[in-house]
Amino acid sequence: MKITIVGTGYVGLVTGACLAEIGNDVFCVDVDPRKIEILNNGGVPIHEPGLQEMLRRTRAAGRIQFSTDVKASVEHGEIQFIAVGTPPDEDGSADLQYVLAAARNIGRYSNGFKVIVDKSTVPVGTALQVRSVVEEELRARGLDAAGKHGFSVVSNPEFLKEGAAVDDFMRPDRIVIGLDDDAAGRIAREKMKRLYTPFNRNHERTLYMDVRSAEFTKYAANAMLATRISFMNDLSNLADTIGADIEAVRRGIGSDPRIGYDFLYAGCGYGGSCFPKDVQALIQTARENGHRLRILESVEEVNDAQKEVLVEKITRRMGEDLRGRTFAVWGLAFKPNTDDMREASSRRVIEALLERGATVRAYDPVALDEARRVFALDLAERPEDMKRLSFVRTQKDALPGADALVIVTEWKEFKSPDFSHLRSELKMPVVFDGRNLYEPEAMAELGIDYYAIGRPHVEFDDAAAGNASAK
Numbered sequence: 227m228k229i230t231i232v233g234t235g236y237v238g239l240v241t242g243a244c245l246a247e248i249g250n251d252v253f254c255v256d257v258d259p260r261k262i263e264i265l266n267n268g269g270v271p272i273h274e275p276g277l278q279e280m281l282r283r284t285r286a287a288g289r290i291q292f293s294t295d296v297k298a299s300v301e302h303g304e305i306q307f308i309a310v311g312t313p314p315d316e317d318g319s320a321d322l323q324y325v326l327a328a329a330r331n332i333g334r335y336s337n338g339f340k341v342i343v344d345k346s347t348v349p350v351g352t353a354l355q356v357r358s359v360v361e362e363e364l365r366a367r368g369l370d371a372a373g374k375h376g377f378s379v380v381s382n383p384e385f386l387k388e389g390a391a392v393d394d395f396m397r398p399d400r401i402v403i404g405l406d407d408d409a410a411g412r413i414a415r416e417k418m419k420r421l422y423t424p425f426n427r428n429h430e431r432t433l434y435m436d437v438r439s440a441e442f443t444k445y446a447a448n449a450m451l452a453t454r455i456s457f458m459n460d461l462s463n464l465a466d467t468i469g470a471d472i473e474a475v476r477r478g479i480g481s482d483p484r485i486g487y488d489f490l491y492a493g494c495g496y497g498g499s500c501f502p503k504d505v506q507a508l509i510q511t512a513r514e515n516g517h518r519l520r521i522l523e524s525v526e527e528v529n530d531a532q533k534e535v536l537v538e539k540i541t542r543r544m545g546e547d548l549r550g551r552t553f554a555v556w557g558l559a560f561k562p563n564t565d566d567m568r569e570a571s572s573r574r575v576i577e578a579l580l581e582r583g584a585t586v587r588a589y590d591p592v593a594l595d596e597a598r599r600v601f602a603l604d605l606a607e608r609p610e611d612m613k614r615l616s617f618v619r620t621q622k623d624a625l626p627g628a629d630a631l632v633i634v635t636e637w638k639e640f641k642s643p644d645f646s647h648l649r650s651e652l653k654m655p656v657v658f659d660g661r662n663l664y665e666p667e668a669m670a671e672l673g674i675d676y677y678a679i680g681r682p683h684v685e686f687d688d689a690a691a692g693n694a695s696a697k
Contacts, residue, residue: 230303238309255299318506333363378414383444389563404440462492462680472680494660497560497569549583557635
């Protein structure tokens with residue numbers, strides 16, 4: 227099938243590459259010439275495991291192309307995926323300007339029946355707005371939307387986890403498709419069924435529903451996952467107070483099959499491109515319709531406060547005035563296997579340390595370039611703070627002479643470091659762990675003063691620390 231993907235961001239690139247991988251003829255279009263140049267030169271503007279290799283294969287096979295030619299892209303695809311950004315507006319609602327601009331171009335250059343697929347995460351009712359814009363453009367051309375240039379707007383939300391998106395797309399647990407129950411909708415259903423047949427060979431994964439329900443499903447799914455994270459983070463702070471171990475609690479409740487273990491890890495808050503903006507957008511949708519989503523308002527409040535918990539632990543141990551202190555920071559991306567810095571907890575933690583006069587040496591396996599760009603913007607009006615922030619090439623390079631290590635992202639390479647080397651390199655053997663990677667008792671036995679989230683602090687053995695504690 228001939229497929230057009232509007233937008234070469236995270237969702238668009240993964241969707242385009244995976245659909246090309248199974249044999250479709252895919253045309254990816256973007257208004258950003260820099261992105262297109264990178265892609266045409268064999269690069270990838272985002273980090274996603276397996277994506278570059280897949281793009282290399284499909285490009286070599288001639289099944290995927292990248293261009294800024296909007297007219298050619300519309301004429302190419304019988305199915306037009308809109309996969310552009312929907313950033314939060316000032317009031318928290320999703321900004322649909324890019325979605326509607328893409329829809330307007332489809333109406334402006336349509337050369338036949340089109341299935342227009344909203345792949346971007348959009349609020350309930352967006353399909354109607356897309357339909358209205360396309361109809362307006364067709365009328366301006368003197369064309370009949372019910373004739374040869376007819377179209378159907380479909381909601382097909384993505385459920386991709388950053389860091390595992392390629393596998394999620396190729397082996398989906400569900401495919402949600404929202405359609406209108408009319409003649410155009412029935413044509414669209416057949417085309418979408420044909421498109422997704424290769425993903426349903428083992429068993430049927432496609433869930434058909436009305437468009438509004440499909441739009442709502444995406445927000446509801448992310449809101450539920452965010453709720454589980456904030457729920458555990460809230461409990462972790464109580465565990466700190468009463469002396470319970472949140473990891474033991476997690477195992478205790480996760481063993482209940484009605485609850486399960488997923489998204490029950492306490493930490494220093496969620497971030498990324500989805501959860502923060504989708505929770506905000508759903509809250510705003512409720513307000514616009516005269517409702518309050520009290521649970522989600524609390525989820526957002528808890529997550530915002532959780533990003534300060536690690537800093538609070540640091541200042542309780544080392545004081546509010548951190549001038550003259552140096553901190554090694556491991557992990558900058560909001561989660562492992564991505565370079566995404568959007569709403570990353572590391573931004574709040576590092577800025578708070580710099581505000582208190584500290585020096586920070588930071589490391590991340592893949593997000594260093596993006597982190598440099600983001601912090602240059604975040605600290606543009608604080609040049610003195612920016613001078614005290616540096617980025618290093620390895621996790622070991624962050625350690626020498628630091629007063630403490632702060633772990634913010636749970637990359638695999640951080641899970642089993644050389645603790646003897648770590649202890650000997652730090653000025654004091656102190657670790658603040660925002661992702662609960664280690665066992666408190668084991669760290670105490672190693673002579674490391676270890677502070678985690680919702681886990682008991684075990685007094686470490688000064689004698690085991692040896693000379694390291696006297697540095």
